[in-house]
Amino acid sequence: xxxAEKATVQDRFEALRTAAEAHQRACNPDHRPTxxxxxxxxxxxxxxxxxxxxxxxxxxxRGIAACIHTVGCVGHCYAEPVVVIDHPESGFPPIxxxxxxxxxxxxxxxxxxxxxxxRFEHLLGATIPNDLIPSVTDFARFNREARVVMAHCGxxxxxxxxxxxxxxxxxxxxxxxxxxxxDIITTVATAGLRGRGGAGxxxxxxxxxxxxxxxxVRWVVCNADEGDPGAYMDRTLLESTPHQILEGIAICxxxxxxxxxxxxxxxxxxxxVTTITSAIAQARAMGLLGADILGSGFNxxxxxxxxxxxxxxxxxxxxxxxxxxxxxxPHPRPPFPAEKGIDGHPxxxxxxxxxxxxxxxxxxxxxxxxxxxxxxxPGTAIFSVVGDVLHPGLVxxxxxxxxxxxxxxxxxxxPNKKQFKAVQIGGPSGGxxxxxxxxxxxxxxxxxxxxxxxxxxxxxxxxxxxxxxxxARYFVDFTQKESCGKCTFCRIGxxxxxxxxxxxxxxxxxxxxxxxLETLAEDIKAGSLCxxxxxxxxxxxxxxxxxxxxxxxxxxxxxxxxxVCRPLTAFYIDLEKCARGxxxxxxxCPVEAVFITRQRKRAIDQEKCVKCGECLVAxxxxxxxxxxxxxxxxxxxxxxxxxxx
Amino acid sequence: xIRIEVDGTPLEVAEGSNLLATCLAAGIYIPNLxxxxxxxxxxxxxxxxxxxxxxxxxxxxxxxxxVTDGMVVHTATAPVRRLQQSAFRLLVSAHQITADxxxxxxxxxxxxxxxxxxxxxxxxxxxxxxxxxxxxxxPCFDLHPARCVLCGKCLRACQERNGSxxxxxxxxGIQTVISAQGLSADGQEFTCEGCLACAAxxxxxxxxxxxxxxxxxxxxxxxxxxxxxxx
Numbered sequence: 097x098x099x100a101e102k103a104t105v106q107d108r109f110e111a112l113r114t115a116a117e118a119h120q121r122a123c124n125p126d127h128r129p130t131x132x133x134x135x136x137x138x139x140x141x142x143x144x145x146x147x148x149x150x151x152x153x154x155x156x157x158r159g160i161a162a163c164i165h166t167v168g169c170v171g172h173c174y175a176e177p178v179v180v181i182d183h184p185e186s187g188f189p190p191i192x193x194x195x196x197x198x199x200x201x202x203x204x205x206x207x208x209x210x211x212x213x214x215r216f217e218h219l220l221g222a223t224i225p226n227d228l229i230p231s232v233t234d235f236a237r238f239n240r241e242a243r244v245v246m247a248h249c250g251x252x253x254x255x256x257x258x259x260x261x262x263x264x265x266x267x268x269x270x271x272x273x274x275x276x277x278x279d280i281i282t283t284v285a286t287a288g289l290r291g292r293g294g295a296g297x298x299x300x301x302x303x304x305x306x307x308x309x310x311x312x313v314r315w316v317v318c319n320a321d322e323g324d325p326g327a328y329m330d331r332t333l334l335e336s337t338p339h340q341i342l343e344g345i346a347i348c349x350x351x352x353x354x355x356x357x358x359x360x361x362x363x364x365x366x367x368x369v370t371t372i373t374s375a376i377a378q379a380r381a382m383g384l385l386g387a388d389i390l391g392s393g394f395n396x397x398x399x400x401x402x403x404x405x406x407x408x409x410x411x412x413x414x415x416x417x418x419x420x421x422x423x424x425x426p427h428p429r430p431p432f433p434a435e436k437g438i439d440g441h442p443x444x445x446x447x448x449x450x451x452x453x454x455x456x457x458x459x460x461x462x463x464x465x466x467x468x469x470x471x472x473x474p475g476t477a478i479f480s481v482v483g484d485v486l487h488p489g490l491v492x493x494x495x496x497x498x499x500x501x502x503x504x505x506x507x508x509x510x511p512n513k514k515q516f517k518a519v520q521i522g523g524p525s526g527g528x529x530x531x532x533x534x535x536x537x538x539x540x541x542x543x544x545x546x547x548x549x550x551x552x553x554x555x556x557x558x559x560x561x562x563x564x565x566x567x568a569r570y571f572v573d574f575t576q577k578e579s580c581g582k583c584t585f586c587r588i589g590x591x592x593x594x595x596x597x598x599x600x601x602x603x604x605x606x607x608x609x610x611x612x613l614e615t616l617a618e619d620i621k622a623g624s625l626c627x628x629x630x631x632x633x634x635x636x637x638x639x640x641x642x643x644x645x646x647x648x649x650x651x652x653x654x655x656x657x658x659x660v661c662r663p664l665t666a667f668y669i670d671l672e673k674c675a676r677g678x679x680x681x682x683x684x685c686p687v688e689a690v691f692i693t694r695q696r697k698r699a700i701d702q703e704k705c706v707k708c709g710e711c712l713v714a715x716x717x718x719x720x721x722x723x724x725x726x727x728x729x730x731x732x733x734x735x736x737x738x739x740x741x
Numbered sequence: 742x743i744r745i746e747v748d749g750t751p752l753e754v755a756e757g758s759n760l761l762a763t764c765l766a767a768g769i770y771i772p773n774l775x776x777x778x779x780x781x782x783x784x785x786x787x788x789x790x791x792x793x794x795x796x797x798x799x800x801x802x803x804x805x806x807x808v809t810d811g812m813v814v815h816t817a818t819a820p821v822r823r824l825q826q827s828a829f830r831l832l833v834s835a836h837q838i839t840a841d842x843x844x845x846x847x848x849x850x851x852x853x854x855x856x857x858x859x860x861x862x863x864x865x866x867x868x869x870x871x872x873x874x875x876x877x878x879x880p881c882f883d884l885h886p887a888r889c890v891l892c893g894k895c896l897r898a899c900q901e902r903n904g905s906x907x908x909x910x911x912x913x914g915i916q917t918v919i920s921a922q923g924l925s926a927d928g929q930e931f932t933c934e935g936c937l938a939c940a941a942x943x944x945x946x947x948x949x950x951x952x953x954x955x956x957x958x959x960x961x962x963x964x965x966x967x968x969x970x971x972x
Contacts, residue, residue: 406913423909423910425910427782427785428782428783428785428802428805576914576915577913577914578913578914579913579914579915579917580910580913580917581891581910581912581913581914581915581916581917582784582786582891582893582910583785583786583787583788584786584787584788584789584828584831584832585788585827585828585831587891587914587915587917588831588832588834588835588869588915589827589831590914591835591869591914591915592831592834592866592867592869595867608865612865612866615827616827616866619823619824619827619828622799622800622824623788623791623824623827623828624788625785625786625788
């Protein structure tokens with residue numbers, strides 16, 4: 097490329113960056129205190145808007161000049177609403193406060209911002225190492241993460257493109273535009289970037305297929321049709337770092353020679369839709385999208401398509417069908433979307449996380465990316481860790497980190513002194529791994545060989561109180577309800593899996609059920625048309641493989657070892673422990689099943705009990721008298737004394 | 742022309758032809774419900790036409806394969822039969838069988854059952870309990886969802902003939918049905934002219950012409966011929 101042109105793209109970009117940096121400085125010229133509040137969906141759900149209002153009110157009341165800086169999600173869901181207060185005058189470094197309620201907000205405004213006392217009992221730590229107070233970087237939750245895709249999450253205002261520019265954003269795009277497209281694909285291939293949607297297909301190989309097409313019209317689709325139960329990575333990224341995604345889309349489009357891109361996002365992610373819509377408008381206004389980007393001659397229009405919330409639409413061919421306005425149903429491959437996709441044109445469909453990884457890869461080079469993760473799965477993985485862990489949230493770790501490190505070190509382990517039982521990875525397409533797999537490294541191939549799947553990043557941790565048959569039933573129920581109904585195995589086969597599992601959890605399992613489940617599950621896996629059907633039996637197959645004794649207990653002994661399946665459990669009150677005069681359980685029982693014994697203690701009428709478990713929750717911990725047993729016959733029978741009246 | 746071999750029989754065919762169509766034309770029956778030679782793309786929904794192709798690790802659906810020179814195909818290996826029988830068992834588990842069914846003895850499912858040497862009971866699976874009412878809302882025909890195997894031939898036949906389809910898939914999972922609520926290409930309500938192409942192509946008589954459909958142009962009055970379907 098001629099040098100003159102190179103200078104033009106770079107010059108235009110430098111001008112944008114300089115202006116953005118100037119704008120940033122102008123925002124807070126006199127180094128006022130800054131209150132940073134996470135306002136992604138998770139924060140808002142935890143009350144961050146009320147916290148923000150409380151800060152505004154308190155600042156106005158006390159006449160304190162401070163900036164409120166709204167950012168996306170920091171990933172620490174357990175700590176929401178998260179507030180970081182930077183108060184330079186106090187002498188303290190920026191401090192991370194978890195669970196900042198409106199009351200706490202007012203207190204901090206008064207005591208910290210006005211009087212300079214950071215209130216040690218409320219802070220989690222300073223955001224940077226220092227000599228005054230402990231720093232959050234001492235915690236595994238902070239120092240074991242490697243933030244590449246999430247580098248800007250919770251740091252910049254997703255609604256302000258200049259913050260992203262000032263933080264180094266769009267530099268990779270400017271650099272890419274001065275590089276031949278083939279070289280970009282080579283860099284991505286050398287970096288070893290694999291698709292983060294679940295299957296881990298090499299991104300560059302897909303791109304080459306589209307690039308080599310004679311069709312001049314090509315599409316790039318950013319797949320944000322996230323649907324796994326418990327997964328919210330894509331939503332959070334769209335809400336927190338939309339420009340990094342747009343930059344990734346632009347780099348991908350430039351590399352494959354596409355001028356049209358689409359963000360396929362669920363309509364039930366309203367905040368994500370709003371954020372990405374305004375981000376596109378801002379990028380266009382700055383000349384970073386649209387016609388002749390940065391004067392390079394490269395054009396790219398990015399549109400948004402709101403999906404109506406069908407799980408199967410995350411499957412590429414179904415997504416294309418849905419974009420065309422039809423019911424989202426997969427079609428057989430080949431042809432692959434990279435050859436024939438939207439309107440018959442080559443279409444590259446990449447997950448949000450795959451595209452968002454591009455700016456750092458282009459900016460830092462393939463070797464830098466390869467330096468993280470494992471040989472076959474370079475880079476990082478993002479998980480939304482939920483379930484029975486102390487610190488749930490969004491975590492970005494280098495590939496190859498063990499499940500144990502992620503669950504026990506980074507996410508704080510299992511709360512309430514319970515035992516770890518299983519971890520479900522990859523949503524309804526993934527599998528449940530027991531404790532002996534805790535040292536499995538997290539990468540595409542290791543998880544696959546264990547019978548689970550990387551998936552797009554949903555991870556559900558389960559403690560000892562989880563019934564694995566019930567978990568399998570839950571996931572199969574999900575896939576059956578989400579099946580598009582096109583192919584026999586998925587439509588009818590998963591229904592039969594569900595029917596058998598439901599029977600087993602009701603105590604109506606029969607000899608032969610497990611063999612039928614196994615055979616049918618393998619047939620569904622081998623015979624289904626699309627990825628949804630092919631992976632739907634995974635929760636059943638893995639639980640059968642690793643927790644077969646639980647299935648057998650349900651069928652042969654009519655016993656649920658975790659005491660979860662209601663028809664197989666009973667509640668009773670341990671009369672040794674029950675305290676005379678306490679009637680908490682009696683008060684909370686919705687069906688009047690709790691009665692008073694002759695010794696003026698409480699007992700449960702098994703005929704009336706609906707096994708809701710309210711009494712177990714309500715019984716004061718100092719008595720801890722309510723017991724749950726399986727099979728129900730183990731509960732001692734206590735007769736109701738004759739009524740006095 | 743290229744040479745392929747199916748179950749030991751050498752065949753000479755045009756390169757790129759559809760494997761299922763090739764076999765059916767050569768008189769080698771492979772169970773199928775949803776394949777339509779006229780459709781530009783295979784539907785691949787019924788999951789019955791599995792075959793094994795030498796060099797490929799697992800059975801594949803014949804309707805989605807284009808033949809290549811030297812291809813060696815087996816249509817009746819144990820893995821193929823296992824998948825076909827499994828798919829068939831699933832289909833009959835959700836299919837209503839009544840003595841008065843107009844497709845009786847000519848039903849494509851019965852033909853598949855004979856070929857696979859299977860009965861019409863889904864053992865060891867349960868029957869899917871479904872209470873589906875006959876949909877009498879379309880002008881010229883009735884829809885019998887309890888009989889329907891969701892091969893989708895009706896809506897493709899309608900699409901083929903009219904450019905858009907009155908019939909469409911509705912609902913999800915086991916509840917999926919064919920419904921007469923399709924829209925025309927411009928998003929307007931579809932006007933059915935009663936060509937009955939849908940009824941003609943249905944392999945299981947899930948679409949029956951109305952008794953008083955004299956005003957309908959109807960080419961499907963004489964019901965479906967299951968032998969013709971797919972071959």
